Amino acid sequence: MSIVTKPEIKFGGPAFYRIVVKGALGSEWKDRIAGMELTLIDRGVGTPHTELFGPVRDQAELAAVLETLHQLHLSIIEVQQTEKEQPDS
Numbered sequence: 001m002s003i004v005t006k007p008e009i010k011f012g013g014p015a016f017y018r019i020v021v022k023g024a025l026g027s028e029w030k031d032r033i034a035g036m037e038l039t040l041i042d043r044g045v046g047t048p049h050t051e052l053f054g055p056v057r058d059q060a061e062l063a064a065v066l067e068t069l070h071q072l073h074l075s076i077i078e079v080q081q082t083e084k085e086q087p088d089s
Contacts (some may be wrong), residue, residue, distance in 0.1 A: 014056065015055070016055050025050040
């Protein structure tokens with residue numbers, strides 16, 4: 001039997017998050033999603049996706065962002081805690 005060691009995920013403090021949802025989310029929702037930056041991803045076919053990226057103060061704020069996305073009936077495709085701010089594209 002082999003044991004796989006994964007890096008520890010730290011909860012409880014500020015961190016940068018990348019969240020991808022199925023559907024288009026307009027900038028008018030920025031205040032409700034912790035001021036995260038929004039990028040529309042045109043996939044060429046099917047429903048576009050929206051990428052949200054930015055700092056989140058704590059787990060309570062992350063939960064509020066995810067709850068807002070849920071209330072908007074957007075399918076959450078991915079939630080990823082990142083090491084630092086993404087470089088400009």
